[in-house]
Amino acid sequence: MARLHRQPICVASALLVPLLVLGSPQWISIDGVGPAWALLWLLPWALTDGPISGAFAGLALGLILDGLSLGGVTQVPALLALGWWWGRLGRRGSQIHRSLNLGLLAWLGSVGLGLSVLLQVLIREGGSLDAFTQSWGWQTLWCQALMTGLLAPMLVSLQLLFWRRRVPS
Amino acid sequence: MAPSLRPGKSRWRGLGQLSPWLLLVAGLLLVRFSKGAGFADAYALITRPFWPGPAQREWILSARTVEDQSRLQLLEQDNLRLRDLLELQRNGSRQDDVGAPVISRSPRGWWQQLELGKGALQGFQAGDAVLGPGGLVGRIASVTPATARVRLLTAPGHEIGVWLPRSRSHGLLVGRGSSRLTLQFIDKDPNVSPGDLVTTSPASTLLPPNVSVGVIQSLNERAVPSPTAIVQLIASPEAIDWVQVRTR
Numbered sequence: 001m002a003r004l005h006r007q008p009i010c011v012a013s014a015l016l017v018p019l020l021v022l023g024s025p026q027w028i029s030i031d032g033v034g035p036a037w038a039l040l041w042l043l044p045w046a047l048t049d050g051p052i053s054g055a056f057a058g059l060a061l062g063l064i065l066d067g068l069s070l071g072g073v074t075q076v077p078a079l080l081a082l083g084w085w086w087g088r089l090g091r092r093g094s095q096i097h098r099s100l101n102l103g104l105l106a107w108l109g110s111v112g113l114g115l116s117v118l119l120q121v122l123i124r125e126g127g128s129l130d131a132f133t134q135s136w137g138w139q140t141l142w143c144q145a146l147m148t149g150l151l152a153p154m155l156v157s158l159q160l161l162f163w164r165r166r167v168p169s
Numbered sequence: 170m171a172p173s174l175r176p177g178k179s180r181w182r183g184l185g186q187l188s189p190w191l192l193l194v195a196g197l198l199l200v201r202f203s204k205g206a207g208f209a210d211a212y213a214l215i216t217r218p219f220w221p222g223p224a225q226r227e228w229i230l231s232a233r234t235v236e237d238q239s240r241l242q243l244l245e246q247d248n249l250r251l252r253d254l255l256e257l258q259r260n261g262s263r264q265d266d267v268g269a270p271v272i273s274r275s276p277r278g279w280w281q282q283l284e285l286g287k288g289a290l291q292g293f294q295a296g297d298a299v300l301g302p303g304g305l306v307g308r309i310a311s312v313t314p315a316t317a318r319v320r321l322l323t324a325p326g327h328e329i330g331v332w333l334p335r336s337r338s339h340g341l342l343v344g345r346g347s348s349r350l351t352l353q354f355i356d357k358d359p360n361v362s363p364g365d366l367v368t369t370s371p372a373s374t375l376l377p378p379n380v381s382v383g384v385i386q387s388l389n390e391r392a393v394p395s396p397t398a399i400v401q402l403i404a405s406p407e408a409i410d411w412v413q414v415r416t417r
Contacts, residue, residue, distance in 0.1 A: 069279075070280045
Protein backbone atom coordinates (compact mmCIF):
# COMPACT_ATOMS: atom_id res chain seq x y z
CA MET A 1 0.00 0.00 0.00
CA ALA A 2 1.49 3.33 -1.05
CA ARG A 3 1.78 5.99 1.60
CA LEU A 4 2.89 9.07 -0.25
CA HIS A 5 0.82 11.35 1.95
CA ARG A 6 2.85 10.32 5.00
CA GLN A 7 6.06 11.69 3.56
CA PRO A 8 6.38 15.37 4.47
CA ILE A 9 8.71 16.16 1.58
CA CYS A 10 6.18 14.83 -0.93
CA VAL A 11 3.32 16.73 0.68
CA ALA A 12 5.44 19.87 0.80
CA SER A 13 6.04 19.64 -2.94
CA ALA A 14 2.39 20.70 -3.37
CA LEU A 15 3.48 24.19 -2.28
CA LEU A 16 5.11 24.56 -5.69
CA VAL A 17 1.65 24.71 -7.26
CA PRO A 18 0.48 28.02 -5.73
CA LEU A 19 3.98 29.44 -6.24
CA LEU A 20 3.89 28.56 -9.93
CA VAL A 21 0.34 29.89 -10.26
CA LEU A 22 1.38 33.19 -8.71
CA GLY A 23 4.62 33.32 -10.69
CA SER A 24 2.78 32.43 -13.93
CA PRO A 25 5.93 32.41 -16.10
CA GLN A 26 5.00 33.99 -19.41
CA TRP A 27 7.52 31.96 -21.37
CA ILE A 28 5.54 28.79 -20.58
CA SER A 29 2.30 29.98 -22.09
CA ILE A 30 0.32 30.14 -25.30
CA ASP A 31 -1.17 33.57 -25.91
CA GLY A 32 -0.66 34.36 -22.22
CA VAL A 33 -2.44 31.22 -21.00
CA GLY A 34 -0.23 28.92 -18.95
CA PRO A 35 -0.71 25.24 -18.08
CA ALA A 36 -2.93 23.98 -15.27
CA TRP A 37 -0.11 23.58 -12.73
CA ALA A 38 -2.44 21.93 -10.23
CA LEU A 39 -3.11 19.06 -12.64
CA LEU A 40 0.58 18.55 -13.32
CA TRP A 41 1.07 17.90 -9.61
CA LEU A 42 -2.20 16.11 -8.95
CA LEU A 43 -1.88 13.52 -11.74
CA PRO A 44 1.27 11.76 -10.46
CA TRP A 45 0.11 12.14 -6.86
CA ALA A 46 -3.23 10.45 -7.50
CA LEU A 47 -1.69 7.75 -9.71
CA THR A 48 0.75 6.90 -6.95
CA ASP A 49 -1.34 7.37 -3.82
CA GLY A 50 -4.82 6.22 -4.77
CA PRO A 51 -8.32 7.66 -5.15
CA ILE A 52 -8.99 8.85 -1.60
CA SER A 53 -5.66 10.59 -1.27
CA GLY A 54 -6.08 11.95 -4.82
CA ALA A 55 -9.52 13.34 -4.09
CA PHE A 56 -8.32 14.89 -0.85
CA ALA A 57 -5.30 16.41 -2.60
CA GLY A 58 -7.61 17.77 -5.31
CA LEU A 59 -9.87 19.31 -2.68
CA ALA A 60 -6.93 20.87 -0.84
CA LEU A 61 -5.38 22.26 -4.03
CA GLY A 62 -8.75 23.56 -5.19
CA LEU A 63 -9.29 25.41 -1.93
CA ILE A 64 -5.82 26.97 -2.06
CA LEU A 65 -6.20 28.02 -5.70
CA ASP A 66 -9.69 29.42 -5.08
CA GLY A 67 -8.14 31.51 -2.33
CA LEU A 68 -5.54 32.84 -4.74
CA SER A 69 -7.94 33.80 -7.51
CA LEU A 70 -10.86 36.12 -7.91
CA GLY A 71 -14.12 34.72 -6.60
CA GLY A 72 -17.16 33.64 -8.55
CA VAL A 73 -15.83 30.41 -10.02
CA THR A 74 -14.33 27.43 -8.19
CA GLN A 75 -11.92 24.69 -9.25
CA VAL A 76 -12.72 22.40 -6.32
CA PRO A 77 -15.30 20.06 -7.96
CA ALA A 78 -13.15 19.41 -11.03
CA LEU A 79 -9.93 18.84 -9.08
CA LEU A 80 -11.68 16.58 -6.57
CA ALA A 81 -13.23 14.47 -9.32
CA LEU A 82 -9.97 14.27 -11.28
CA GLY A 83 -8.02 13.25 -8.16
CA TRP A 84 -10.52 10.45 -7.54
CA TRP A 85 -10.54 9.28 -11.19
CA TRP A 86 -6.76 9.30 -11.60
CA GLY A 87 -6.38 7.54 -8.26
CA ARG A 88 -8.68 4.74 -9.43
CA LEU A 89 -6.77 4.47 -12.70
CA GLY A 90 -3.52 4.15 -10.74
CA ARG A 91 -4.93 1.32 -8.64
CA ARG A 92 -6.27 -0.64 -11.58
CA GLY A 93 -4.19 -2.94 -13.69
CA SER A 94 -0.69 -2.12 -14.81
CA GLN A 95 1.10 1.07 -13.87
CA ILE A 96 0.68 4.03 -16.20
CA HIS A 97 4.07 5.39 -17.11
CA ARG A 98 4.10 5.97 -20.85
CA SER A 99 4.60 9.60 -21.77
CA LEU A 100 1.77 9.60 -24.27
CA ASN A 101 -0.68 8.19 -21.72
CA LEU A 102 0.35 10.76 -19.13
CA GLY A 103 0.06 13.57 -21.66
CA LEU A 104 -3.38 12.36 -22.72
CA LEU A 105 -4.61 12.06 -19.12
CA ALA A 106 -3.35 15.56 -18.30
CA TRP A 107 -4.93 16.93 -21.49
CA LEU A 108 -8.27 15.31 -20.65
CA GLY A 109 -8.05 16.63 -17.10
CA SER A 110 -7.34 20.14 -18.32
CA VAL A 111 -10.28 20.01 -20.73
CA GLY A 112 -12.50 18.80 -17.86
CA LEU A 113 -11.27 21.58 -15.58
CA GLY A 114 -11.83 24.17 -18.31
CA LEU A 115 -15.33 22.87 -19.03
CA SER A 116 -16.24 23.05 -15.35
CA VAL A 117 -15.05 26.66 -15.17
CA LEU A 118 -16.83 27.55 -18.40
CA LEU A 119 -20.02 25.94 -17.15
CA GLN A 120 -19.88 28.02 -13.98
CA VAL A 121 -19.32 31.18 -16.02
CA LEU A 122 -22.32 30.20 -18.15
CA ILE A 123 -24.51 29.74 -15.07
CA ARG A 124 -23.27 33.01 -13.57
CA GLU A 125 -24.09 34.89 -16.78
CA GLY A 126 -27.64 33.60 -16.73
CA GLY A 127 -27.43 30.70 -19.17
CA SER A 128 -26.11 32.43 -22.27
CA LEU A 129 -22.72 33.76 -23.28
CA ASP A 130 -22.10 36.40 -25.92
CA ALA A 131 -19.74 35.72 -28.80
CA PHE A 132 -16.75 37.47 -27.20
CA THR A 133 -17.01 35.55 -23.93
CA GLN A 134 -17.49 32.27 -25.78
CA SER A 135 -14.42 32.96 -27.87
CA TRP A 136 -12.39 33.81 -24.77
CA GLY A 137 -13.63 30.69 -22.97
CA TRP A 138 -12.83 28.22 -25.73
CA GLN A 139 -9.48 29.85 -26.49
CA THR A 140 -8.44 29.70 -22.83
CA LEU A 141 -9.63 26.11 -22.53
CA TRP A 142 -7.74 24.83 -25.57
CA CYS A 143 -4.58 26.84 -24.88
CA GLN A 144 -4.42 25.57 -21.31
CA ALA A 145 -5.17 21.98 -22.34
CA LEU A 146 -2.44 22.08 -24.98
CA MET A 147 0.15 23.50 -22.59
CA THR A 148 -0.77 20.99 -19.88
CA GLY A 149 -0.72 18.09 -22.31
CA LEU A 150 2.67 19.14 -23.67
CA LEU A 151 4.31 19.59 -20.28
CA ALA A 152 2.81 16.49 -18.66
CA PRO A 153 5.00 13.81 -20.30
CA MET A 154 8.09 15.56 -18.96
CA LEU A 155 7.04 16.82 -15.53
CA VAL A 156 4.60 14.06 -14.56
CA SER A 157 7.06 11.32 -15.61
CA LEU A 158 9.75 12.84 -13.40
CA GLN A 159 7.44 13.11 -10.42
CA LEU A 160 6.18 9.55 -10.91
CA LEU A 161 9.77 8.35 -11.05
CA PHE A 162 10.72 10.08 -7.79
CA TRP A 163 7.55 9.20 -5.90
CA ARG A 164 7.42 5.55 -6.98
CA ARG A 165 10.99 5.16 -5.79
CA ARG A 166 10.04 6.55 -2.39
CA VAL A 167 6.90 4.44 -2.03
CA PRO A 168 7.23 1.27 -4.06
CA SER A 169 3.82 -0.32 -4.38
CA MET B 170 36.54 84.19 -94.75
CA ALA B 171 33.94 84.71 -97.46
CA PRO B 172 30.47 85.86 -96.30
CA SER B 173 27.79 83.20 -96.44
CA LEU B 174 25.25 83.32 -99.20
CA ARG B 175 22.54 81.91 -96.89
CA PRO B 176 21.51 84.44 -94.21
CA GLY B 177 19.43 81.77 -92.27
CA LYS B 178 22.51 79.80 -91.38
CA SER B 179 24.13 82.75 -89.62
CA ARG B 180 20.87 83.24 -87.65
CA TRP B 181 21.03 79.64 -86.39
CA ARG B 182 24.65 80.10 -85.50
CA GLY B 183 23.68 83.13 -83.41
CA LEU B 184 21.08 81.11 -81.65
CA GLY B 185 23.60 78.35 -81.05
CA GLN B 186 25.87 80.88 -79.39
CA LEU B 187 23.00 82.05 -77.23
CA SER B 188 21.83 78.58 -76.20
CA PRO B 189 23.98 78.27 -73.04
CA TRP B 190 22.52 81.51 -71.80
CA LEU B 191 19.01 80.38 -72.67
CA LEU B 192 19.59 77.17 -70.76
CA LEU B 193 20.84 79.16 -67.79
CA VAL B 194 17.72 81.34 -67.84
CA ALA B 195 15.51 78.23 -68.10
CA GLY B 196 17.36 76.73 -65.15
CA LEU B 197 16.91 79.88 -63.12
CA LEU B 198 13.22 79.95 -63.95
CA LEU B 199 12.99 76.32 -62.84
CA VAL B 200 14.63 77.19 -59.57
CA ARG B 201 12.28 80.12 -59.15
CA PHE B 202 9.10 78.15 -59.82
CA SER B 203 10.18 75.13 -57.75
CA LYS B 204 10.77 77.47 -54.80
CA GLY B 205 14.45 76.59 -54.79
CA ALA B 206 13.75 72.90 -54.18
CA GLY B 207 17.04 71.67 -55.58
CA PHE B 208 19.08 74.14 -53.59
CA ALA B 209 17.20 73.48 -50.37
CA ASP B 210 17.48 69.71 -50.75
CA ALA B 211 21.16 69.92 -51.58
CA TYR B 212 21.71 72.20 -48.60
CA ALA B 213 19.86 69.76 -46.36
CA LEU B 214 21.96 66.88 -47.66
CA ILE B 215 25.25 68.69 -47.14
CA THR B 216 24.45 70.10 -43.71
CA ARG B 217 22.85 66.92 -42.32
CA PRO B 218 25.85 66.12 -40.04
CA PHE B 219 25.51 69.51 -38.41
CA TRP B 220 21.80 69.34 -37.65
CA PRO B 221 20.65 69.70 -34.02
CA GLY B 222 21.15 66.32 -32.36
CA PRO B 223 18.70 64.26 -30.29
CA ALA B 224 19.93 65.93 -27.10
CA GLN B 225 18.52 69.26 -28.20
CA ARG B 226 15.28 67.65 -29.32
CA GLU B 227 14.93 65.93 -25.93
CA TRP B 228 15.61 69.23 -24.22
CA ILE B 229 12.77 70.82 -26.15
CA LEU B 230 10.48 67.85 -25.45
CA SER B 231 11.34 67.92 -21.77
CA ALA B 232 10.57 71.65 -21.64
CA ARG B 233 7.25 70.94 -23.32
CA THR B 234 6.50 68.17 -20.79
CA VAL B 235 7.23 70.51 -17.90
CA GLU B 236 4.96 73.09 -19.47
CA ASP B 237 2.20 70.48 -19.95
CA GLN B 238 2.57 69.24 -16.38
CA SER B 239 2.34 72.70 -14.89
CA ARG B 240 -0.67 73.41 -17.09
CA LEU B 241 -2.26 70.13 -15.98
CA GLN B 242 -1.64 70.99 -12.34
CA LEU B 243 -3.32 74.36 -12.76
CA LEU B 244 -6.26 72.73 -14.53
CA GLU B 245 -6.58 70.10 -11.79
CA GLN B 246 -6.62 72.77 -9.11
CA ASP B 247 -9.24 74.61 -11.10
CA ASN B 248 -11.20 71.40 -11.54
CA LEU B 249 -11.11 70.63 -7.81
CA ARG B 250 -12.27 74.15 -7.00
CA LEU B 251 -15.17 73.78 -9.43
CA ARG B 252 -16.04 70.33 -8.07
CA ASP B 253 -16.14 71.82 -4.59
CA LEU B 254 -18.50 74.47 -5.85
CA LEU B 255 -20.69 71.78 -7.42
CA GLU B 256 -20.40 69.64 -4.27
CA LEU B 257 -19.20 66.64 -6.31
CA GLN B 258 -16.87 63.91 -5.05
CA ARG B 259 -13.37 65.27 -4.55
CA ASN B 260 -11.31 62.11 -4.86
CA GLY B 261 -10.00 62.87 -8.33
CA SER B 262 -6.71 64.34 -7.27
CA ARG B 263 -3.39 62.68 -7.89
CA GLN B 264 -2.27 63.44 -4.36
CA ASP B 265 -4.14 60.30 -3.24
CA ASP B 266 -2.20 58.01 -5.62
CA VAL B 267 0.05 55.37 -4.07
CA GLY B 268 2.50 53.52 -6.29
CA ALA B 269 2.53 49.73 -5.96
CA PRO B 270 4.61 47.05 -7.70
CA VAL B 271 2.90 44.27 -9.63
CA ILE B 272 4.22 41.04 -8.06
CA SER B 273 2.06 38.59 -9.99
CA ARG B 274 -0.02 38.97 -13.09
CA SER B 275 -2.39 36.87 -15.10
CA PRO B 276 -3.94 39.16 -17.69
CA ARG B 277 -5.19 36.16 -19.67
CA GLY B 278 -6.62 32.86 -18.57
CA TRP B 279 -9.64 32.08 -16.40
CA TRP B 280 -8.93 34.69 -13.75
CA GLN B 281 -7.70 38.04 -14.99
CA GLN B 282 -6.03 39.67 -12.06
CA LEU B 283 -2.93 41.40 -10.74
CA GLU B 284 -1.33 40.92 -7.36
CA LEU B 285 0.18 44.10 -5.90
CA GLY B 286 3.03 44.29 -3.40
CA LYS B 287 1.19 46.71 -1.10
CA GLY B 288 -2.00 46.26 0.84
CA ALA B 289 -4.09 47.32 3.77
CA LEU B 290 -1.05 48.66 5.64
CA GLN B 291 -0.65 51.28 2.92
CA GLY B 292 -4.33 52.21 3.16
CA PHE B 293 -5.61 50.13 0.23
CA GLN B 294 -9.15 48.81 0.44
CA ALA B 295 -11.49 46.84 -1.78
CA GLY B 296 -12.96 49.01 -4.50
CA ASP B 297 -9.99 51.37 -4.89
CA ALA B 298 -9.23 52.27 -8.48
CA VAL B 299 -5.97 51.00 -9.99
CA LEU B 300 -4.36 53.08 -12.72
CA GLY B 301 -1.57 52.27 -15.12
CA PRO B 302 0.15 54.36 -17.76
CA GLY B 303 -2.74 55.33 -20.00
CA GLY B 304 -5.64 55.07 -17.62
CA LEU B 305 -7.78 52.80 -15.50
CA VAL B 306 -6.67 49.14 -15.29
CA GLY B 307 -9.07 47.70 -12.73
CA ARG B 308 -10.27 47.82 -9.16
CA ILE B 309 -8.98 46.20 -6.00
CA ALA B 310 -11.02 43.08 -5.24
CA SER B 311 -9.46 42.11 -1.94
CA VAL B 312 -6.56 43.10 0.30
CA THR B 313 -4.25 41.46 2.79
CA PRO B 314 -1.96 43.49 5.06
CA ALA B 315 0.87 43.35 2.50
CA THR B 316 -0.81 42.59 -0.83
CA ALA B 317 -3.83 43.58 -2.88
CA ARG B 318 -5.63 41.64 -5.61
CA VAL B 319 -6.83 43.63 -8.59
CA ARG B 320 -9.73 42.55 -10.77
CA LEU B 321 -8.83 43.76 -14.24
CA LEU B 322 -11.38 45.56 -16.38
CA THR B 323 -10.97 42.77 -18.91
CA ALA B 324 -12.19 40.08 -16.48
CA PRO B 325 -15.38 38.50 -17.83
CA GLY B 326 -18.43 40.01 -16.18
CA HIS B 327 -16.57 42.96 -14.65
CA GLU B 328 -18.80 46.01 -15.12
CA ILE B 329 -18.17 49.71 -14.56
CA GLY B 330 -20.11 52.80 -15.52
CA VAL B 331 -18.31 55.03 -18.03
CA TRP B 332 -18.77 58.39 -19.71
CA LEU B 333 -18.18 59.56 -23.25
CA PRO B 334 -17.04 63.19 -23.04
CA ARG B 335 -17.65 64.08 -26.71
CA SER B 336 -21.24 62.90 -26.91
CA ARG B 337 -21.87 63.44 -23.18
CA SER B 338 -23.49 60.03 -22.79
CA HIS B 339 -23.27 57.23 -20.25
CA GLY B 340 -22.63 53.52 -20.81
CA LEU B 341 -21.80 50.28 -19.07
CA LEU B 342 -18.39 48.82 -19.83
CA VAL B 343 -18.34 45.01 -19.53
CA GLY B 344 -15.22 42.81 -19.52
CA ARG B 345 -15.20 39.97 -22.04
CA GLY B 346 -11.89 38.26 -21.35
CA SER B 347 -9.82 40.10 -23.97
CA SER B 348 -8.40 43.61 -24.14
CA ARG B 349 -11.49 44.61 -26.11
CA LEU B 350 -14.44 45.34 -23.89
CA THR B 351 -18.11 45.75 -24.70
CA LEU B 352 -19.73 49.09 -24.05
CA GLN B 353 -23.49 48.90 -23.62
CA PHE B 354 -25.23 52.20 -24.13
CA ILE B 355 -28.25 53.30 -22.21
CA ASP B 356 -29.59 55.62 -24.93
CA LYS B 357 -31.01 54.33 -28.20
CA ASP B 358 -29.05 56.95 -30.10
CA PRO B 359 -25.76 57.47 -28.27
CA ASN B 360 -24.23 59.67 -31.01
CA VAL B 361 -20.75 58.16 -30.78
CA SER B 362 -18.25 57.20 -33.42
CA PRO B 363 -15.05 55.12 -33.57
CA GLY B 364 -12.15 57.00 -32.02
CA ASP B 365 -14.19 58.57 -29.22
CA LEU B 366 -12.54 58.58 -25.81
CA VAL B 367 -14.15 56.63 -22.95
CA THR B 368 -13.56 57.90 -19.40
CA THR B 369 -14.97 57.39 -15.96
CA SER B 370 -17.97 59.52 -15.20
CA PRO B 371 -17.25 63.06 -13.90
CA ALA B 372 -19.94 62.48 -11.26
CA SER B 373 -18.80 58.96 -10.31
CA THR B 374 -18.75 58.08 -6.63
CA LEU B 375 -17.26 54.58 -6.99
CA LEU B 376 -14.36 55.47 -9.29
CA PRO B 377 -12.18 58.56 -9.59
CA PRO B 378 -13.84 60.96 -12.04
CA ASN B 379 -12.48 61.78 -15.49
CA VAL B 380 -9.93 58.99 -15.75
CA SER B 381 -9.36 57.77 -19.28
CA VAL B 382 -10.30 54.14 -19.88
CA GLY B 383 -10.23 53.36 -23.60
CA VAL B 384 -11.11 54.30 -27.12
CA ILE B 385 -14.13 53.16 -29.12
CA GLN B 386 -13.07 50.85 -31.94
CA SER B 387 -16.33 49.94 -33.58
CA LEU B 388 -20.02 50.49 -33.09
CA ASN B 389 -22.93 48.08 -33.46
CA GLU B 390 -26.02 50.23 -33.86
CA ARG B 391 -28.27 47.24 -34.59
CA ALA B 392 -27.73 45.58 -31.20
CA VAL B 393 -30.85 44.92 -29.15
CA PRO B 394 -32.09 46.46 -26.84
CA SER B 395 -29.58 49.31 -27.24
CA PRO B 396 -26.45 49.90 -29.34
CA THR B 397 -23.13 48.46 -28.22
CA ALA B 398 -19.54 49.33 -29.01
CA ILE B 399 -16.17 47.63 -28.78
CA VAL B 400 -13.69 49.54 -26.64
CA GLN B 401 -9.94 49.08 -26.76
CA LEU B 402 -8.27 49.71 -23.40
CA ILE B 403 -5.55 52.36 -23.32
CA ALA B 404 -3.57 50.86 -20.44
CA SER B 405 -2.21 47.40 -21.17
CA PRO B 406 -2.04 45.14 -18.08
CA GLU B 407 0.40 42.79 -19.83
CA ALA B 408 3.16 45.38 -19.78
CA ILE B 409 2.70 47.12 -16.44
CA ASP B 410 5.24 46.65 -13.66
CA TRP B 411 4.01 49.47 -11.43
CA VAL B 412 0.53 50.82 -10.93
CA GLN B 413 -0.97 53.74 -9.06
CA VAL B 414 -3.72 52.99 -6.58
CA ARG B 415 -6.06 55.89 -5.93
CA THR B 416 -7.01 55.46 -2.29
CA ARG B 417 -10.26 56.80 -0.89
